[in-house]
Amino acid sequence: MDAPTTTSAGNGTSGDSDGGGWFTPRTQPPSSGGDQEPEGNRLAAMRPVRRSQELHSGPEQERNGSPRERIPAFDAPPAAAAPRPAAVPPPVAAPHPQQGEARDPQGPEDSVFETGAPVQPAARTPEASPDAVLIRRTMAEIGPVADKVTSYFYALLFVQHPELRSLFPAAMDTQRDRLLKALLTAAEHIDNAPVLVDYLQNLGRGHRKYGTQAEHYPAVGECLIGALSRYADGIWDDETEAAWVRAYTTISQVMIDAAAADELHSPPWWLAEIVSHELRTAEIAVVTVRPNQPYPFLAGQYTSLETPWWPRIWRHYSFASAPRSDGLLSFHVKAIPAGWVSNALVHRARPGDVIRLGPPAGTMTVDHSTDSGLLCLGGGTGIAPIKAMIEDVSERGVRRPVEVFYGARTDHDLYDIDTLLRLKQSNPWLEVRPVVDRDGLLQLPDAIRQYGPWHEYDAYISGPPGMIRSGVNALKGVGVPLRRIRHDSVEELVAAGD
Numbered sequence: 001m002d003a004p005t006t007t008s009a010g011n012g013t014s015g016d017s018d019g020g021g022w023f024t025p026r027t028q029p030p031s032s033g034g035d036q037e038p039e040g041n042r043l044a045a046m047r048p049v050r051r052s053q054e055l056h057s058g059p060e061q062e063r064n065g066s067p068r069e070r071i072p073a074f075d076a077p078p079a080a081a082a083p084r085p086a087a088v089p090p091p092v093a094a095p096h097p098q099q100g101e102a103r104d105p106q107g108p109e110d111s112v113f114e115t116g117a118p119v120q121p122a123a124r125t126p127e128a129s130p131d132a133v134l135i136r137r138t139m140a141e142i143g144p145v146a147d148k149v150t151s152y153f154y155a156l157l158f159v160q161h162p163e164l165r166s167l168f169p170a171a172m173d174t175q176r177d178r179l180l181k182a183l184l185t186a187a188e189h190i191d192n193a194p195v196l197v198d199y200l201q202n203l204g205r206g207h208r209k210y211g212t213q214a215e216h217y218p219a220v221g222e223c224l225i226g227a228l229s230r231y232a233d234g235i236w237d238d239e240t241e242a243a244w245v246r247a248y249t250t251i252s253q254v255m256i257d258a259a260a261a262d263e264l265h266s267p268p269w270w271l272a273e274i275v276s277h278e279l280r281t282a283e284i285a286v287v288t289v290r291p292n293q294p295y296p297f298l299a300g301q302y303t304s305l306e307t308p309w310w311p312r313i314w315r316h317y318s319f320a321s322a323p324r325s326d327g328l329l330s331f332h333v334k335a336i337p338a339g340w341v342s343n344a345l346v347h348r349a350r351p352g353d354v355i356r357l358g359p360p361a362g363t364m365t366v367d368h369s370t371d372s373g374l375l376c377l378g379g380g381t382g383i384a385p386i387k388a389m390i391e392d393v394s395e396r397g398v399r400r401p402v403e404v405f406y407g408a409r410t411d412h413d414l415y416d417i418d419t420l421l422r423l424k425q426s427n428p429w430l431e432v433r434p435v436v437d438r439d440g441l442l443q444l445p446d447a448i449r450q451y452g453p454w455h456e457y458d459a460y461i462s463g464p465p466g467m468i469r470s471g472v473n474a475l476k477g478v479g480v481p482l483r484r485i486r487h488d489s490v491e492e493l494v495a496a497g498d
């Protein structure tokens with residue numbers, strides 16, 4: 001994200017922060033009737049409500065893979081909210097984990113902003129709702145100037161609401177904040193309720209660690225509309241604005257509800273002391289930490305992590321072990337050029353240093369409701385969550401075939417092969433096949449074609465974005481259905497880049 005260099009908001013769209021500003025329609029709205037609600041209501045629609053648990057009809061939201069409660073944001077919008085567009089279906093419990101399921105990375109569903117918002121073509125409604133049509137039209141309009149929209153959005157936010165500046169990293173660029181991208185992508189896929197709700201709940205929970213409060217959402221919404229209306233001015237009208245207000249209201253309400261539900265049983269972050277730091281190669285360290293309070297997670301998930309040296313810069317790392325009885329967590333970190341957090345963790349961190357952890361996330365977890373085989377592709381440090389999943393299967397004591405292809409560019413880069421071979425010795429159902437590039441002649445996904453058949457396996461891919469993309473293609477090519485392929489969001493991995 002570009003640094004917010006624009007400091008002037010005086011473009012004719014600005015206004016008083018207490019009301020008639022960002023939502024003042026450009027043209028006079030119809031005086032009554034139709035779908036247009038009075039401006040006061042539209043403003044009210046942007047005001048999220050901090051809902052308490054009594055509004056939730058189901059059981060407490062469960063993080064660790066149990067069925068999730070339906071957050072009623074789509075069913076029961078706040079009293080003052082604008083009418084829900086008829087075409088937005090109520091949320092249904094997602095049949096499969098969504099975030100990690102495969103989707104065609106080249107598919108037409110990717111946003112112009114490319115975030116980790118999980119979108120599945122199959123789950124899309126065949127006909128877009130009127131609001132979705134208007135929102136996508138806006139996105140198409142701003143696509144070519146996405147960077148300017150981003151800069152302007154943050155400039156507006158920080159000028160109009162300086163009190164929010166401290167929630168963001170000191171240095172802002174495309175790597176540092178993805179809030180706007182996430183919001184825009186969510187809005188663009190507003191019709192895809194089941195997937196969207198899951199994604200937004202995660203986003204809402206994850207934002208607790210930044211100190212985000214329900215009261216902050218209207219400010220963000222105002223600036224969102226301010227930036228969009230400025231750069232999509234060729235198509236912007238009352239209807240478009242109303243569609244965005246409705247979408248944003250829904251989005252922010254789901255996030256606020258999820259954060260409020262999470263608040264009841266989880267801290268916004270965990271402090272964790274580094275208890276061991278082991279350099280495996282010149283660039284790769286295995287870092288083990290002890291959280292200051294219990295940290296529930298599942299093998300295959302990841303967390304966000306902040307070091308004391310780069311405040312408010314959070315990076316994702318997968319857990320490299322299944323949950324342990326001593327509560328310790330470990331991560332495999334590779335220092336990459338210009339990677340602030342990764343370099344700090346590999347070259348600077350020492351036992352005794354204290355880092356912060358966000359909540360666990362991700363759905364690339366073992367499905368224990370079946371005894372299907374597991375086909376695992378781990379590339380480089382992408383082997384970390386695969387190792388965690390092997391331990392998870394081992395601890396269950398169920399014999400199911402687990403076939404691991406561990407890819408690296410050189411023998412030397414197979415930094416965790418000894419651990420995997422030890423696991424293989426004690427678990428006869430486990431097969432480990434190292435795959436070394438040989439100057440690009442044999443890439444990891446190619447190797448799986450030499451074995452199989454795989455169509456009855458659940459497949460897990462973890463590694464560099466390019467490997468995940470070609471892995472999905474290779475798996476599809478050998479007959480593994482998409483619904484059986486899981487991986488973390490490629491866009492998140494690209495965006496993390498550290």
Ligand SMILES: NC(=O)C1=CN([C@@H]2O[C@H](COP(=O)(O)OP(=O)(O)OC[C@H]3O[C@@H](n4cnc5c(N)ncnc54)[C@H](O)[C@@H]3O)[C@@H](O)[C@H]2O)C=CC1
Pocket residue numbers: 302318334378379380381382383384385406407408409413435437443444445461462463464465466467470471487488493
């Ligand atoms: N949950 C996940 O998906 C996790 C992903 N990662 C990601 O894994 C990456 C690890 O980086 P390194 O260790 O430097 O890996 P690397 O660049 O050394 O590559 C590891 C393996 O992937 C293969 N590969 C790389 N690009 C490929 C492509 N375009 N097509 C086919 N195969 C390809 C390489 O041939 C090699 O076998 C990072 O990007 C990190 O963010 C790390 C941990 C967990």
